[in-house]
Amino acid sequence: MIGRRVQQLRTQRGMTQRQLAEPAYTPAYISTLEAGRVRASDEALRHIAGRLGVAYEELAVGRPAHLATDLRFRLTEAQRVLADGRAEEAAVQYEELRTEAETHGLDRVQAGALLGLGECSLETGELARARRFFERAEAHLAQESLPTRVPAVRGRAVSHYLAGELRYAVYLLESTLDELNRGGLHDPDALLLLYASVIGPYMDMGAHARAAQAAEFALALAPRAGDPALIARMHRSVARTLIAEGRVAEADASLAKAAELYRQLQLRTELANCHWMRGYVCAQNGALGRAEAELRQAYAMLSESRAALYRSQAAVELADVLHRRGKSEEAAVLLEGVLGDLSSERGAVHAAAAHRLLGIIAEDARDTEAAEEHYVRALSLLERAGAAGDLADLCRLLGDLLRRAGRIDAALDAYRTGLGHRTTPGTTTLGPAPAQPPL
Template sequence: MAENSTHGIRADEPADIGRRVLRLRTERGLTQKQLAEPAYTAAYVSTLEAGRVRPSETALRHLAGRLGTTVEELATGRPPHLATELRMRLTDARRTLATGEAEDAAGLFRALRTEAAALALPGEEAAALLGLGDCALETGDLTEARDRFAEAEALLSHQPLPRRVPALRGRATAHLLAGELRYSCYLLETALDELNASGMHDPDALLLLYTASIAPYMDMGAHARAAHAAELALALAPQVDDPALVASMHRGVARTLIAEGRIAEADASLAKAQELYQQLHIRTELAHCHWMRGYVHAQDGNLKKAESELRTARDMLASKRAALFTVQVEVELADVLRRRGKAAEAEELLRPLLAPTALGAERGAVHAGGAHRLLGLIAEERGDTDAAEEHYCAALSLLERTGAAGDLADLCRLLGDLLRRTGRTEAALDAYRTGLGHRAAPGTTTLGPAPTAPPLWPRP
């Protein structure tokens, strides 16, 4: 079956289209000449009805207009209202994901995917796959998320890159959450490079990619590159009509402002995002705003407010059964609790997170490393140096796989200090030397930043 590039539909074979034209023409009492004029000849219509020629998109539009039908129905035999109804139900499934539980939304998306495939509607099938990928991200099944996003990309492989960007961004996000920071950056940078080189200035696609690149850049410690992406995103925002995209941009930009110590501006940016998410009733993203505002307050030293915001974020995410995001917030909350002198409560919160089903090498490695780091600090503060060393080493093992080298530097310093205090000077020097290659700057993540990614854009 051939692809109609204008309408994004899969047209039937010429013989099928020809039989359809013949039937509709006969039903309407038209001669071949009447159907053909003024743009075509009766001979062309005869050839077409015999199935010996595939009508062009222009010819399909002419014939559909004369026959009182649509191009889609003429090309596929499918009534156009089926696709419209399917798109409306996809919107309903999206609303369920935004306001309810991901598992409920996933059930809707699975049914819609099956239906779209049966109707040969690749665009709608890809939209259902995107929904399934987003559901999997929320529940923490990162392998499932990557697979669904990859399937959506494959379905849209014949489409221009801007159409494929949401699926590509989803795949990059899944790799980021799995701790594969460099590969996440690679996917996003490659797409940006292709878009910019081809001259396809699609503001929505570019804003989506620049915003998505901020998180892996920040986690890798590439602050200048993250700030540059934020500047470009801010410049694109006035050209974008989708409020969810703009809200996501404000949330991403806030991370770069925090890193620069511009706390008030970061909080203002998060307030804009929060207002938009409230209007759109997108609960997961609204919870992320509370999460980041808690982090802003923690950076500013207001630990009481930080705790309040993080508890709100955790409760919202837990109510949606967003398992992975919930435990990630709990790591941030435990850090604040420890700093407030509530070490026992922090430890009680952290220990369940070390189970393989909560966090681990394949499921939030950066935050799993953070949990071990905090447990190491708590153990050290109560004088249990053996337990502290064990947790620091576990954190190092996890973070070595992520590319978050700044976090590794921080852990090397903690481990070196511990070894030095316990009289193992040579081992301490080795830990410090390892950490020297991973110099961290403050104010990026709870754990610290990492090395710069390869440049994509020229900078002065």
């Protein structure tokens, strides 16, 4: 391979073997090198590289000088494009980078490009495709340390979580946390990324105690982490546990910190998600006017960035606030418009929330049949996803509806189902919580 490269570069420059060899070597030596009959020493290669006017690395391994550095710089540029909400444009850049890295055997860069492609697919709601990219990235990093593989594992877990596979998402995150902590691999960024990511699935499963503990660990790890975007994501996740505990002012302060970091970093989609969560906090606190303004801003920003799945999820939260403000017709139109983007395989928890709210709106309009249909569909979605956190309340709504319709036995069945979910605390497939980090 080296002989062929030497011959190709010499021919391109119009040099003879004698011109290339002088003054340190003979034309015969260059001839045998080009024919592949001799292995050149490092000293000979440096001489030949100097005569050809190329870097030693390019001649020795066929890789242009500074290529790896250039590709890493372009990875950063692609990340900025994605952060600006231009996922499709970023995906084109990541694919070009992946192809170049594959050509030159740069596994780490190739893994980085695959991670970027996975994040782009999450942004556009293509969850199965995202999962495949994260799996390929993890395969390229198979020989690396576990902390290096954590972003790929987290990506896989998030794609399963958004698809409604809560238990498996928690299994991935918990088992990785356990391996990191028990193995003494206490990388602050890796641990913070995992703890911030597991809070959402915990909350949806009704495992509030574990969510609060994960938030506590995340807050303790934050001062040691070096990635501002990761710290902002952590503040956003921790806000969910604070809301559940009724600590609304603290949740709002946590989101304010996250929003400020996102503005400084110009992370548009993450900033939109922050407005979304602040709208939710305001709604929980009864400030419906401010909640509507925050959620409308989030919805508009996510629509501009074509973040289809996140936009649909934000629309469900906005519709809930609109309904509570007496704008039920607008809420119903908004929900019907986004239900096509949500399903049991794509945003299951928010699809269930949309059906639940449409059921309440139908019940207010005295359309009992439509209300029951929506409640049953929501129940099916939540049971399939394992989202115990919302099941008990939904069973109560369905039971009340059936009782008012005179269907007492069916109402009792609905209440019993709800009580079963209420009396069984949210758990995960692993049983005991993962090992704790040394704090």
